[in-house]
Amino acid sequence: MDKYSTLHKEIVVFLEKSKNLLNTNTEIGLYHFYKGNISDAKLRFWLISIFYPNLPLVWYNIGRCHFAVGNTNKAYNYLTKTLKLDSSHKEASYYIKKITNTSDIVELPENLIKQYFDYTGEYFVEHWLIAKQYRGHELVHMIITKVFNNSTSKLNILDLGCGTGICGHFLKISNIRSRITGVDISNRMLNIARGCLIKGKPVYDELIHTEMKEFLKQEKNQQYDVIIFAEVLHYLHDFLAELELAKGLTNKKGVIVCLVRRKEGKGIDFVNKGDYFRHSEDYIQHVAKETNMQISQMSYCKIYGSQVDGILFALQYPQKNLTT
Structure with a gap:
């Protein structure tokens, strides 16, 4: 019984260490991946694969590491291996x-x-707001002040995909002293x-930490x-359903403010390098209708800054004296 008890304890310790090895190395691997340190x-x-050779997560991540550096043939092989598992x-x-x-x-x-x-998220402000000169919060502020003629002290605002809080912070320092609720899919961004x-x-x-449609x-x-x-x-191909749901939560004199990436011509297209969709003015007119x-x-x-074409638009219930 003593030998059995000792063996059981050793197995428990081994499994705990194995679990820690998996979680720790996955965390470090993803950290390096998103930093661009692909090797x-x-x-x-690869270290995880020695202990977990049948874990889909391992081969998926190895596959997309190869994809990130342009080795599409190797990437395809590892990704198909993932799907077999x-x-x-x-x-x-x-x-x-x-x-x-x-x-x-x-x-x-x-x-x-x-x-x-x-x-x-940890370098979002430094990389996108400062280095890339992100302007989304300024554009949203411009629409809100236009629609409400600077009477913005008692608004109830919902910021979907609020991220690190750039938009909400800018609205508050720009004297929009309103109640603001933020929703985001990433808890680390919300932190x-x-x-x-x-x-x-x-x-x-x-x-609130949840997916915006939910x-x-x-x-x-x-x-x-x-x-x-x-x-x-721009993470959605068709956002009609999301706008329908948002409409149901909008006051009759309220506004839905949207900033999307612009596609010239008609329709929607997918940008492979950036993992997002671009939407045309024609599509936006269709959604409004x-x-x-x-x-x-x-x-x-x-x-x-002077890069990335966008379309800024506001949707409201049909009202008199609205200028398109």
């Missing part, structure tokens, strides 16, 4: 489509988006938003004066 990331995933692996299927036929892509895996922001303070008070009155489905108790979709709809809402503001813009 370091691949080394971590788990035929329902959405991320592996997505990457195979990126290699074989991007026209088949009409959806981004939710976990892929969440993971990206989980591992890039940064929780640290956004003005004179010691949180910028956001409430921060939030819109579940939210029944609030009506918002402003609902913001700033640089989040389908939701029975009026485009009260629309303009072409640059989202990052």
Whole structure:
């Protein structure tokens, strides 16, 4: 019995260490992957594969490491190996489509988006806001002040995909002293938003960790004066359903403010290098018609300094004296 008890304890310790090895090396591997240190990331995933040779996560991540450096043949082999182990692996299927036929892509895996922001959130402000000169928050502020003629002190605002809180912070320092609720898929991004303070008070009155469509489905108790979709709809091929849900939570004199990446001509296209969709003005007109809402503001813009073409638009219930 003593020998059995000792063996059992040793097995428990081994399994715990093995679990820690998996979690630690996965965390470090993903950290290096999103930092662009692909060889370091691949080394971590190879280490895991020694102990977990039948784990789909391992071969998927090794596959996308090869994809990141342009070794598409090797990437394809490892991704197909992933699907042999788990035929329902959405991320592996997505990457195979990126290699074989991007026209088949009409959806981004939710976990892929969440993971990206989980591992890039810590340098989001430094990289995107400062280095790339992100302007989304300024554009949203411009629309809100136009629609409400600077009477913005008592608005109830919903910021979907609020990320690190850039938009909410800018609105507050620009004297929009309103109640703001933030929703985001990445808890690590929200942790940064929780640290956004003005004179010691949180910028956001409430921060909620969930996927935005799920939030819109579940939210029944609030009506918002402003609902913001700033640089989040480009992760969706078709965002009609999201705008339909948002409409149901918008006050009759409220506004839905959207900033999307622009496609010239008609329709929607997928940008393989950036993992996002671009939407045309024609598509936006179609969505407005389908939701029975009026485009009260629309303009072409640059989202990052002088780069990345965007469309800024506002949707409202049909009202008199609205100028398109």
